[in-house]
Each structure stands twice: as C-alpha cells, then as structure tokens.
Amino acid sequence: MTKPPILILGARSDIGRAIAHRFAAEGHPVQLAARAPEALEADRADIALRHGVEVSCHAFDALDHAGHEPFLDGLPELPGIAACVVGLMGEQEENARDMDAARLVMRSNYEGPAEILARLANRFEARGSGTLIGVSSVAGERGRASNYVYGSAKAGFTAFLSGLRNRLSRTPVRVITVLPGFVATRMTENMDLPAPLTAAPLEVAEAVWRAHAGARDVVYVRRIWALIMAVIRAIPEPVFKKTRL
C-alpha cells in the first residue's frame, strides 16, 4: 500500500527537517515547503537517498495570502498529512517597543499558520480524509513578560487548532496540536536552556509521529512540560503578575 505524502510547512527549520525524516522513514513521500525553496535541494536529495521516497520542494510564504491557493494547487497531489512548523520568536525587547516587529511575530505565529491550515482543512474535509498537525508552543499557555508577544500569537494558534479539531470531529479529518517546551534549534541557539527540559528536534519528530500513529489530540514534548504548565496555569493572577518566569 502506498502511503500518503506529508507536507512540511517551514521545512528549513530543524524541527521541520526532523519531522520530514521521521515520516519518510515510515515510507511517506515528502513535500517540503519554505520561503527559499532552492535551499531545500540538499534536504530533498538527502531524504530521497536515505529513505527511498519521493521528495518535492515548493516555494511557500505563510504571509503571502494570495499565494496560498496557487501553492496548494501546485503540489504534486493534495497531501494526506500537513505539518505546520512556521514560527518566529523575535526579540521580546524589540517586540515591546517596535510595533512593526511585534506585528510580524503575531502574524507569523498565528495568522499565517492558521490561514494555511484552514485552507488545507477545507480541502481535507471535502476529500474526506487527512491529518493536520500544528506546532504551537507552551509559551501560548500563559502570557509572560519575557515573551508575551510570541506567546499570545501561539495562544491564538493553539485555540484555533482546538476549534478546528472541534469543528472536524465528526469528519475523518484529524487535528493534532503539538506543544513543545524548549527545543534545541536555531531559534534557541543563543539561549541558556536547562538540559533536562530541552528536547532535541528528533524528539519532537518522534512525538509527532506517535501522535499521528496513535490517537492523541494534544501532545507535549517531554511529558514534564504538561506538569509544569499545569502548575503555571494554576498560579493565581495576583501572584503570577509578580513572578519572573
């Protein structure tokens, strides 16, 4: 039986690459999409050689609304699975003062990812099959001074995925929300992250694969994060507002 292709939106990220390899290893053809598709050529050859699957590369900008439909029409076929890892953290300092910077973070983590997944959801629903995977973040679970612009956009994306899942629950289309804590990637390269709480991109990919193969709707990467976030959400606001997390 041939396996359905997986579309990776944001394929140049470490997490996107890892997810592509994980699904290719299971025999899924791969559609890589990113803003600079020429830079994906090395990954295309690599994935095809290692896993013996078809791999194609596509230009995609999450913020180019007008380009979304032509982009989807240009894929070799409508994918069976679509994983969106598009995101932008920016610098909180800058986001607090420079509204252009803040707007870009808001749009890159919420508007763009939500919109492309919405279009895919409609196509999947019409076809009667498909799985949507959105990589959001634990940062969306409570706004914190250190990254609330990014976090609030992720909160929007998480809520969007939850609503979409609710809407599609009576159809065969699945929606999976992935909530990584810390992941060692380009995004976090210059941050001092605590090793026990920091996952490798491969672990995110493994969690995504297991969620896809199983039945979970929402997955944390490294289970401890579910506990940490439960505690953080439970802190009463008068106390929370004084914390430095």
Add this chain to the structure above:
Amino acid sequence: MTRARPLAGWGRHPVRDCTLAAPETEAEAAALVAAGPVIARGNGRAYGDSALGVPATLSTRRMNRMRAFDPATGVLEAEAGVLLADIIDTFLPRGWFPAVTPGTKFVTLGGMIAADVHGKNHHRDGAMGETVLWLDLLRPDGRVVRCGPGQERALFEWTVGGMGLTGVILRAAIRLRPVETGWIRQVTRPARDLSRAIALFEENAEATYSVAWIDCLATGAAQGRSLVMLGEHARRDQLPDDRVARPFRTRARRRLSVPFDLPGWLLNRYSARAFNAAYWNAGLRGAGVRLVDWDSYFYPLDSILGWNRVYGRRGFAQFQCVLPLDAAETGLQRLLNEIARAGQGAFLGVLKRMGAEARRFSFPMPGYTLALDFPATPGLPGLLARMDDIVQEHGGRFYLAKDSHLTAETLRRTDPRSAAFARMRSETGAAGRFVSAQSERLSL
C-alpha cells in the same frame, strides 16, 4: 554572537568555554572561518580537547546530508556532519558496510577523516584515508579545495589525520564495502600471555578483522593474557536457515543509558581486577566460532548510551599509543608492568596489530597499538608520564584523538613529523585560522 559555554570531549576532561555555532551552508561556514580562528567539531567522540575551539567551535551537525550514492561502485558522497550510524542504517539493508570503522558508530564522516580512524581491519585494509576518494576542504582564505589521492595530494595527506587543523572538511566521497549479511563470524582465541597474543596476531594476518582484549592487571606468567578475536563478514550461505531470508535483519539491541554521573568510587569497589578476571573466564567459555551481529561486534559500548558517565564527574583519560613492530613486545611488557604496579583500574585494554603507515601526520604505523582508559585520579598524571616515557624510549607515538595530556615536548620527541606539520600550518595560513585547545597545548 553565540555565547561561550563549557564544552568537553568524550572523556569529559578537560572542559573549556567554547562558542558553538552550527552552520548549515558553505557560506555560513566560510563566514565563521573568516571571523576565525575556529576548529571543526563533529560528534565530540574524540576523548580530549581536539574538538574544543579557543573559543570558537564550528559544529558540523547541521551539515549532515547525504548527497549521492552509486550502487554500482558503493561510493557515497555526503556532507561532513553525517553520522556513521546513519550511513549504516541507510546502506546495510542495501548490502553495504563502512570499509573502515572505529569502535563507535556515533562519529561523523568529518571526524573519521580528520583523525584518519582505524578499525579492526587496519592490518589489512589500512585506515579511513584509504576509503576516501576526495574531500572538499574549506581553507584559511575561504576557498574550497577538492583534494584526494589523485588531486591536491599533499593537502589531502596533511588533512587526513590532521585533526581539523588544515581546514573544515565540508563533504567527502567514500567507498563502502559490499557485504552479504549483517553478521560477523567471530573466532575467539585465548592467549595465555603477551607473546602468545602477538604470535596469534602474526599467524592471522589474513583475517579481515582482528583485535584483542587484554587483561592489563594480570601479572607474572599471565602478564598480557588476552582474548584474540578474529572476524569475517559472514556470507549468506553461512547463516542458519531461519536467517537466510533476511540477512541484514539483526535483532535490535536494547539501549541502556547512564543518565546521571555514577559516583567515582564505583569503579574501585567493583574492582576492575574482578571484572577483568570474569571477562577472561567468560571469554574462555565462549572461545570458538560464533555468529555475532554487526552492532555487538563493532560497537559493543554503543548500547550503553552515555557510558562515559560511569567514571563519575571527574571524567577519565584515554591512553593510546602504537609501538613499532621490533620494539612492540618489550615496550608492551614495560607498559603492563607500570600499569599493574600503579594498580589503577584499567577497565578496557585493547591490543591490535596495525598495518602500514600512510599519509603525513596520521597515527598508525606498522606495530602494535594499545588503548586503555583510566579514571581521572590524583595518581594518574604520574602514571601517564611514566607510560609516555616508555613509549618514547621504544620509538612509539600517541593517538591525538585520544589524547588530553601530552606536552608539546613529548609530541615533538615521539613524532618528528609534528615539526613539519606545524611548519606547513604556518606557511599556509592554517595556523592562524584553525586552532583547537589541543593544537595550542601541543604547539601545532
């Protein structure tokens, strides 16, 4: 700018503050070199400070794509950060195995070339350099030069075994060897003492793989007692019936891991002597012919992820030397005397016959190599210094991929090639661009 953070080699000692940047493209790597000095780092399996920049370190972990494979010739073209484990995963099921492999699969292609690693077949097939068709080297001036046995040969011969000190290896083409199965036919031959072990190696020069586990703590008549292990790739017709249909399918090994540092005293309490004796007795019982899967055969330690932590937080030191053929037996005897006298728990002693010397600065020479590890204790520096003297007196030299303690003096005296290496580095501009903690310590 990336921040400096503590970084170490596999022996966890020494620790230096290094900035670790992981470029993905040639242009990004070239920018780091231009801002140099810098040193390349693969998967950090060298034991000492070879892959520690002072402070700038260039990790190749994002330059890890395979580019092409020719199933007619077994030639693989890949970026330098590709892991050997991934090469095996990808190509063993297609009937290909690395032509040369070190004792762990968690090394990168670039690291294997830079150290010119040797495997259990060195006496017959030579080192890593023999399997390289060409490599692309990022030079001090930012140019990328393709070199190999047939082009830019001098640069190639300095680079293979040059420990990252000639430039950054970006990609390479290597030859894999065809195999019919994922199994090795292993023959274990006990040797009651050192002379017998050496005789067994010499008698079995035709074996594809040979290596010995040596009990470094046995004394008197049993000094140097060893289990000599010979191996051949099993052919399909040598597999039991139930394996023939899936010759590359070996059972997945269970992964244990050592997630935390074990207290340093553990190794003393369960004394290495008892361990060695038990291993010897088990070896005697298991002597004869056995079919062993590739993973257990080549990479016995890899199933314990993070095994370097069994030595506790203070880490450990590796010692690996090679002694020339004519001086090997007497030199080894003196080394074993010294180790037994010090009573330092040497867990793993590995003895191996090496073949020809090739290339300009790489470790192997015809003779015998001995590799051991010691927990880092207060008495260790003294012991290592005495062992260094013995190696020097017998015309031997040291493996830089395992070294963390040599002095520039000792290196100059044991390896006269190092002066020419350092001269080449300063003449080509490499000396100012590619610097590791090791190259500084050794004045390379």
